[in-house]
Amino acid sequence: MSKRKVIYLILDNIRSRENVGSIFRTADAAGVTKIYLCGITPTPPHDKISKTALGAETYVPWEYRKQTWKCLLEIKNQNPKIKIIGLEQTKDAENVFMFGSMFRSSTSKHIALVLGNEIRGLSPQILKYCDKIVCIPMCGKKESLNVSVAAGIALYQMIKPRTNLIR
Numbered sequence: 522m523s524k525r526k527v528i529y530l531i532l533d534n535i536r537s538r539e540n541v542g543s544i545f546r547t548a549d550a551a552g553v554t555k556i557y558l559c560g561i562t563p564t565p566p567h568d569k570i571s572k573t574a575l576g577a578e579t580y581v582p583w584e585y586r587k588q589t590w591k592c593l594l595e596i597k598n599q600n601p602k603i604k605i606i607g608l609e610q611t612k613d614a615e616n617v618f619m620f621g622s623m624f625r626s627s628t629s630k631h632i633a634l635v636l637g638n639e640i641r642g643l644s645p646q647i648l649k650y651c652d653k654i655v656c657i658p659m660c661g662k663k664e665s666l667n668v669s670v671a672a673g674i675a676l677y678q679m680i681k682p683r684t685n686l687i688r
Contacts, residue, residue: 526680527554529596529603529633533589533647534560535668536639542573543669544636549577551676556581557596559589589635593650596633603631607651608675609643610665614656617675634675639668 530553535541541563548556558564564585565571565578586592593605608617635651637643642665648654657666657674665671 527631528552528676528679529554529631530556530672530676531589531592531596531633531635532556532558532562533635533643534638534641535562535636537668538563538567538569539573540639540667540669542570542578544672545570545574545577545581545583547669547673547676549581551673551680553581553676556583557586557592558583559586559592589647590650593633593635593647597650600631603633604652605633605635605650607635607637607643607648607654608656608671609637609648609654610656610659611648611654614654617655617657617678620653620655620678632679634672634679636668636672 528551530544530548532541532544535544535558541558545556545565562585563570565574565583570578596603597605606620635643635647637647643651655675657671659665666674
């Protein structure tokens with residue numbers, strides 16, 4: 522059995538094709554198993570997705586789902602041990618840098634990271650399906666990062682090795 526953790530990305534109503542393409546590219550680099558494009562999230566093929574994905578949209582597995590909550594239920598039913606993690610700024614959210622180290626040492630091999638709309642984020646309805654909510658601490662005046670940038674930070678925090686050595 523593989524020791525590699527399985528990571529799914531669930532994109533909930535992402536508006537920008539460029540963000541979707543960038544997330545595909547980051548997903549490939551981070552070894553994401555599959556991306557679920559939900560709601561209004563644009564799907565390949567499209568020139569604007571391809572431009573930022575640089576081809577990753579052609580080999581990172583993905584599926585479109587109309588309703589994010591149904592997608593999350595299906596994922597959980599297929600693998601009850603999967604941890605569904607929402608990336609969102611809430612009063613109860615855990616610092617992703619603290620959670621990342623717990624995830625890396627966890628015996629759980631599966632995680633689904635849910636990313637929300639660029640303006641509204643994740644809705645309270647979607648957050649109810651999450652086992653944990655994490656956030657990226659903000660030190661400046663802005664309340665959030667671009668969703669594709671946030672995806673990269675969260676993914677790499679969750680997969681980085683326990684040492685500072687790269688492979």
